[in-house]
Amino acid sequence: MASSNILAEKDYQTKVLQARSLDNFDKNIICPNFTYVFYTELEINLNWNFHDPMEQWYLLFAEISLPICCAKKINENNHTPVQVFVYPPNRLIIYHNAKIKYRCLNCINEWTSARGRAIFQTEIPCTNKYNCLFVNLCTQECRLCRRNIQPSWYLCETTRVMKSVCRIIIEQFYSNRNFPLPIHQNSSSDERFIQRASQTNGRHHENLCQACREGYCYDSHRKYH
Ligand SMILES: [Zn+2]
Numbered sequence: 001m002a003s004s005n006i007l008a009e010k011d012y013q014t015k016v017l018q019a020r021s022l023d024n025f026d027k028n029i030i031c032p033n034f035t036y037v038f039y040t041e042l043e044i045n046l047n048w049n050f051h052d053p054m055e056q057w058y059l060l061f062a063e064i065s066l067p068i069c070c071a072k073k074i075n076e077n078n079h080t081p082v083q084v085f086v087y088p089p090n091r092l093i094i095y096h097n098a099k100i101k102y103r104c105l106n107c108i109n110e111w112t113s114a115r116g117r118a119i120f121q122t123e124i125p126c127t128n129k130y131n132c133l134f135v136n137l138c139t140q141e142c143r144l145c146r147r148n149i150q151p152s153w154y155l156c157e158t159t160r161v162m163k164s165v166c167r168i169i170i171e172q173f174y175s176n177r178n179f180p181l182p183i184h185q186n187s188s189s190d191e192r193f194i195q196r197a198s199q200t201n202g203r204h205h206e207n208l209c210q211a212c213r214e215g216y217c218y219d220s221h222r223k224y225h
Pocket residue numbers: 104105106107108109142143144145146147
């Protein structure tokens with residue numbers, strides 16, 4: 001039993017090493033299974049620090065309602081593409097911007113948006129309770145047929161955002177444990193704030209954007225559309 005655990009641990013570490021060595025160029029694509037990258041980056045940048053399963057983090061894709069007054073706070077602080085709020089007594093909320101592609105299969109319309117939004121929510125870790133990280137990937141409506149379209153994330157943006165979120169979790173909850181912070185390839189500036197370059201020239205359609213309608217879209221950097 002003990003030896004199979006050691007083998008499983010070795011296998012896990014090998015997989016993490018392989019994922020680490022993946023070139024960023026290979027991540028400049030959209031893959032239908034992009035959600036796997038969210039899980040992988042959580043493993044690489046956060047979970048490998050823990051050996052106790054009760055300390056591990058679990059990622060769940062779900063839309064969890066936000067505390068009342070959340071949108072008002074966001075509007076007061078919308079000058080940065082990453083916003084972190086701690087709501088008493090124990091809730092942590094991270095709003096993260098990303099460049100995202102949307103594809104409407106109904107009318108074969110597709111567009112990119114530099115104001116894609118992911119909302120992460122969790123609670124302060126405590127003993128005997130699993131650490132769940134909920135993420136909601138915001139939708140946009142198709143301009144032509146008004147269907148609500150789920151986002152397709154670029155793999156490089158998924159990696160960047162998850163590194164950033166893991167870093168925030170380490171800084172918020174484990175600052176006394178000397179965990180290594182996720183490394184950013186661009187050392188001259190903080191990669192967390194540099195999203196994939198945008199060639200889109202169209203304006204942002206607030207009426208079609210879930211984040212705009214609900215009051216937590218990233219709005220102040222007008223160069224992003
Ligand atoms: Zn459509």
